[in-house]
Amino acid sequence: MPQREDIGPVEFATSTAADGEAGDATGKYGDLADCTATELLALYRSGQASPVDATRAVLARIERVNPVLNAFSLIAGDEALAAARASESRWRRAKPCGALDGVPVSIKDLILTRGWPTLRGSYTVDANQPWDIDAPVTARLREAGAVLIGKTNTPEFGCKGETNSPRSGITRNPWDPGRTPGGSSGGTAAAVAAGMGPLSVGTDGAGSVRIPAAFCGNFGFKPSFGRVPAYPLSPFGTVAHVGTHTMAVRDAALMMNVIAQPDARDWTSLPPDGRDYRVGLEDGVHGLRIAWSPTLGYAQNVHPGIAAACARAVRDLAGLGAKVEAIDPGFEDPIEITIGLWFTGAWTLWNALTAGQQAVTDPDFAAEARLGSAYSALEVQRLQLRRGALGSHLRQFMQRFDLLVTPTVAVPAFEAKPAGHSELNPQSMLGWTPFSYPFNLTQQPACTIPCGLTAQGLPIGLQIVGPMFGDALVLRAARAFERLHPIPRPALRGVST
Secondary structure, eight states: OOOOOOOOSOOOOOOOSTTSOOSOOEETTEEGGGSOHHHHHHHHHHTSSOHHHHHHHHHHHHHHHHHHHOOEEEEOHHHHHHHHHHHHHHHHTTOOOSTTTTOEEEEETTSOBTTBOOOTTOTTSOSSSOOOOOOHHHHHHHHTTOEEEEEEOOSGGGOSSSOEETTTEEOOBTTBTTBOOOSSSHHHHHHHHTTSOSEEEEEESSSTTHHHHHHHTOEEEEOSTTSSOOSSOOTTOTTOEEEEEESSHHHHHHHHHHHSSOOTTOTTOOOOOOOOTTTTTTSOOTTOEEEEOSSTTTOOOOOHHHHHHHHHHHHHHHHTTOEEEEOOOOOOOTHHHHHHHHHHHHHHHHTTSOHHHHTTSOHHHHHHHHHHTTOOHHHHHHHHHHHHHHHHHHHHHTTSOSEEEEESOSSOOOBOOOTTSSOOOHHHHHTTOTTTTHHHHTTOOEEEEEEEEOTTSOEEEEEEEOOTTOHHHHHHHHHHHHHHSOOOOOOOTTTOO
């Protein structure tokens, strides 16, 4: 597996212009756009680089590769530089305002961001309206001093595991622009993997953080439901989590310290746990009980390269001292529960649209709504009862194990195509990602971390699932694996304009 070299001591060009603008952001060891947030903060602290340097490097990377990848629906370069200058001034006075002061961050275009339209990949949203509210995660990032650089693409309303829509077009994978980055946080994953900002926020309703992170080769983390507050809540219900995309596990822990703060607008959110997610992150997996389930007992047609890479990764965890047992958790494929709840959510959202708005929706979203219209209230209630039984089963199973490990997705990234390219049905929508959606139903924390490449050079993801509220344990295990196999970046061949 290719490895990203640790940057170690660095020599980057720093700002020389009177107004604080940076000159060349490329230095002896590479480009600031390829630094993690943790590395950038160390550079700011030492004075070897500034937030303006980093922001200019990220904006230059966006200018170079985004025309091909189409990861962003909105790029706010002038605003980002203004925020970076303010951050640079604070760092010069040795008074950063928060844990992410000066770090470039992007926001998925399902999440409210004050001053910017949140279009949700949909022509049904009028951009010309007041945009005066920050979602909780956006507000916490601002308070921590993050430099917001733009909004990342999503399929319409985050409705599927590809990132394409009539409004936003097709987002592409930085490892191979002919492939999809996955979805629905595909813009977020593509941006982070390509160095268009070290941090980004995504959402995950059936795998929408983990699928694109696996396809794009970055670290994607879906916390326990409610650990990161959301507002407004997803129309798809209590399967939808707010999560992180990074190129390093330590960056995800740092983000969690910021975004896992209370917000009264989310009545489903958990009380603050007061945790610093960096504490214990380096404690390893020695002695942890890990259940290894390569198919969850029902997954068919797992790509052989993915199966082999994940099996090797589990052997690595065992080599680090984990007690690994090959065992399936003992439940049937819950795809019927997921698609029933998802499609009825789409039907609910559909009925809030006018006939004119319905006429301009993504054919895939329209198909989901149409399928959702067939469910009766009794059938939905029965699905909820089945969901509850699954949640109880997994809570009991996790009493025997600290972690459950699976592949993240059963297939590598597939061809990028326009919205509505083929008939949408439950199998075409989710049949290729059988490992992700169960843990939205159960609301458990789960992450994906790169564990190799296919013969075609496409990333493979390993999924690590924790017990409910075991977010820190998931991060700790991922960090142990990352220390063996640092996360590589794509070469961006065929991506630059």
